Amino acid sequence: xxxxxxxxxxxxxxxxxxxxxxxxxxxxxxxxxxxxxxxxxxxxxxxxxxxxxxxxxxxxxxxxxxxxxxxxxxxxxxxxxxxxxxxxxxxxxxxxxxxxxxxxxxxx
Numbered sequence: 001x002x003x004x005x006x007x008x009x010x011x012x013x014x015x016x017x018x019x020x021x022x023x024x025x026x027x028x029x030x031x032x033x034x035x036x037x038x039x040x041x042x043x044x045x046x047x048x049x050x051x052x053x054x055x056x057x058x059x060x061x062x063x064x065x066x067x068x069x070x071x072x073x074x075x076x077x078x079x080x081x082x083x084x085x086x087x088x089x090x091x092x093x094x095x096x097x098x099x100x101x102x103x104x105x106x107x108x
Contacts, residue, residue, distance in 0.1 A: 001073055005080070007088040009100040012063055023060045026094075027075045028067055036106040038065065038097060046071045049078060058084055065090035065097070067108075 007015075015022055024041035026033055033043045044052050046066070056062065062084065064072040069092050076089040090097065098105040 001076065001089060005076055005088055006091045007063055008091050009096040012090060012097075013101045021061065023056070023062045025056070025062055025064045025075070026066070027064055027071050028094075032067065032108075035108055036094060036098070038094065038102075038105075041065070046075055049075055053079070053082060056084070060086070062087040063090055064088070066093045068095050069093040 012022065024038055026037055026041045026043045027046040027049065028043070029045050030043065037043070042055075044055065056079075062079070064075045064079070064087060066072040066075075069089060072089045072093060076087050079087045092099075094105065095107060098107050
């Protein structure tokens with residue numbers, strides 16, 4: 001994964017705080033999403049991504065996340081192969097978000 005394909009939790013928070021219209025895609029499973037998620041994110045479990053890719057607009061800026069960043073890295077690679085240009089992996093996933101940005105988010 002290239003440097004341009006990743007974003008840190010702090011960088012993402014900055015973009016959101018400054019009005020950037022980033023589409024957050026959570027590729028974890030429903031039970032994980034129910035434990036915690038980033039407000040405004042859309043749940044598309046990794047296994048459903050190929051059939052649900054039509055729900056994503058290639059013109060949007062997407063940040064993909066999971067628990068620690070591994071599944072979302074796969075999702076970013078897949079989306080890039082499908083022609084998505086503006087898609088990034090949240091380094092460290094929601095766990096990094098909980099540590100760096102929002103300590104009210106449950107860690108598991």
